[in-house]
Amino acid sequence: MPSETPAATVAAAARAASPRTPLRYLVTGAAGFIGSHTAEALLRRGECVIAVDEMNDYYSLNQKQHNIDVLMQTAASTGAELRFYRGSCEDEELMRGIFTSERIDRVCHLAARAGVRPSIKNPHMYIQANVTATVTLLELAREFGVDNFVYASSSSVYGQNAKVPFAESDRTDAPVSPYAATKKSCELMAATYNHLYGLPTIGLRFFTVYGPRGRPDMAPFMFVDRIASGKPINKFGDGSSCRDYTFIDDIVAGVLAALDSPRPKAAVFNLGNSATVSLNEFIAAIEEIVGRRAIINQMPDQPGDVPRTFADLTLASKELGYRPTTSIRDGMRKFFAWYATEYQQIKQRDEAPISPPSPPLSSHDSDFAVPMDISVSSASSVSAASAEPDRPVAAAATAAAASA
Numbered sequence: 001m002p003s004e005t006p007a008a009t010v011a012a013a014a015r016a017a018s019p020r021t022p023l024r025y026l027v028t029g030a031a032g033f034i035g036s037h038t039a040e041a042l043l044r045r046g047e048c049v050i051a052v053d054e055m056n057d058y059y060s061l062n063q064k065q066h067n068i069d070v071l072m073q074t075a076a077s078t079g080a081e082l083r084f085y086r087g088s089c090e091d092e093e094l095m096r097g098i099f100t101s102e103r104i105d106r107v108c109h110l111a112a113r114a115g116v117r118p119s120i121k122n123p124h125m126y127i128q129a130n131v132t133a134t135v136t137l138l139e140l141a142r143e144f145g146v147d148n149f150v151y152a153s154s155s156s157v158y159g160q161n162a163k164v165p166f167a168e169s170d171r172t173d174a175p176v177s178p179y180a181a182t183k184k185s186c187e188l189m190a191a192t193y194n195h196l197y198g199l200p201t202i203g204l205r206f207f208t209v210y211g212p213r214g215r216p217d218m219a220p221f222m223f224v225d226r227i228a229s230g231k232p233i234n235k236f237g238d239g240s241s242c243r244d245y246t247f248i249d250d251i252v253a254g255v256l257a258a259l260d261s262p263r264p265k266a267a268v269f270n271l272g273n274s275a276t277v278s279l280n281e282f283i284a285a286i287e288e289i290v291g292r293r294a295i296i297n298q299m300p301d302q303p304g305d306v307p308r309t310f311a312d313l314t315l316a317s318k319e320l321g322y323r324p325t326t327s328i329r330d331g332m333r334k335f336f337a338w339y340a341t342e343y344q345q346i347k348q349r350d351e352a353p354i355s356p357p358s359p360p361l362s363s364h365d366s367d368f369a370v371p372m373d374i375s376v377s378s379a380s381s382v383s384a385a386s387a388e389p390d391r392p393v394a395a396a397a398t399a400a401a402a403s404a
């Protein structure tokens, strides 16, 4: 049996195979669902990833820690460079420090408050986290001459669009939630920066993304979790409402294609699956995969919910070569495999009694006092995968001080 290949050998082989110097990607929201998958894919192809995330508690911090652990393992096994900064994108001082010291080539801005319903209760937070953060990054991107600015938009910008499938040229000026309005605002600001400064920008309108490491507040995760645990699910309406569910690997392929093709004019693309699934079909698929019947709580239609989302992929296919390949059954099987294994460990950590905080490791680390078992923010664990251990430690400490 050959012994395990050391990371340095893997890195050397990768360098020999590809003499190109790795590009330096700023990936925001890197501890989140789509951000962690995107950062992982970039590391796997040998790029340098500068990861930023404020690690907010919108959902399990253990899950976000798990995502960062995956990135650290990927960096260690591929020899690719990873730096993690904990902090908020709207923190201008922090982000300026990162742009100054990290020489960013391309931005992949995925950080956002992503829940639709909480945005109705807390619109100010969404403006801050989504719009202000995006404008902060756009300003820095044009000042530092970044050559591509890719950012997450959402199918929610289509509001109650009755025409299907949804095309990028359809009207998007009637959002039905503050969340959707923030996403549309980001598109407008990106187009403005492109017009004023020639900054290449690409907005990606994601359609209901699911898969391993998925968001626990979204239907694919919630339904599997409740059905698998024998708990009832709320079914809104008669089950005929349809969603265009997109598997994470397909989304990542689209994000990478956008990062790889800066274009002079501001662009916006749908990234969906273009295969709508009714709520009834979706529940039936989960029952089959989980091997359990759903207990249904029949509810009336939800006000504000749209009857159907459906992506027209003509433009993304033509311009980015985007062609999703994962069926809902295959994708949900992969999600369930993750749920039944890795997620159970995360859940155990979530349910474990909170242990008293350990003493701070240094004066900087004490700034990271957060109610979770998280080592990544201490930066020392990240710097293990970094060529220059001193800088990220110092910079991450700045991030911590700024976010404390």
Ligand SMILES: NC(=O)c1ccc[n+]([C@@H]2O[C@H](COP(=O)([O-])OP(=O)(O)OC[C@H]3O[C@@H](n4cnc5c(N)ncnc54)[C@H](O)[C@@H]3O)[C@@H](O)[C@H]2O)c1
Binding pocket: 028, 029, 030, 031, 032, 033, 034, 035, 052, 053, 054, 055, 056, 057, 058, 064, 087, 088, 089, 090, 109, 110, 111, 112, 113, 114, 128, 129, 130, 133, 152, 153, 154, 155, 205, 206, 207, 208, 209, 210, 215
């Ligand atoms: N998942 C979907 O189906 C979907 C659909 C449409 C659009 N989107 C968009 O895609 C992006 C990624 O979504 P996701 O599902 O991975 O969400 P997520 O919540 O898993 O990830 C977002 C991450 O960003 C971090 N974050 C939030 N605001 C921040 C800020 N201001 N500064 C730094 N970090 C911040 C959070 O801590 C989180 O880890 C978001 O912009 C979201 O609006 C997602």
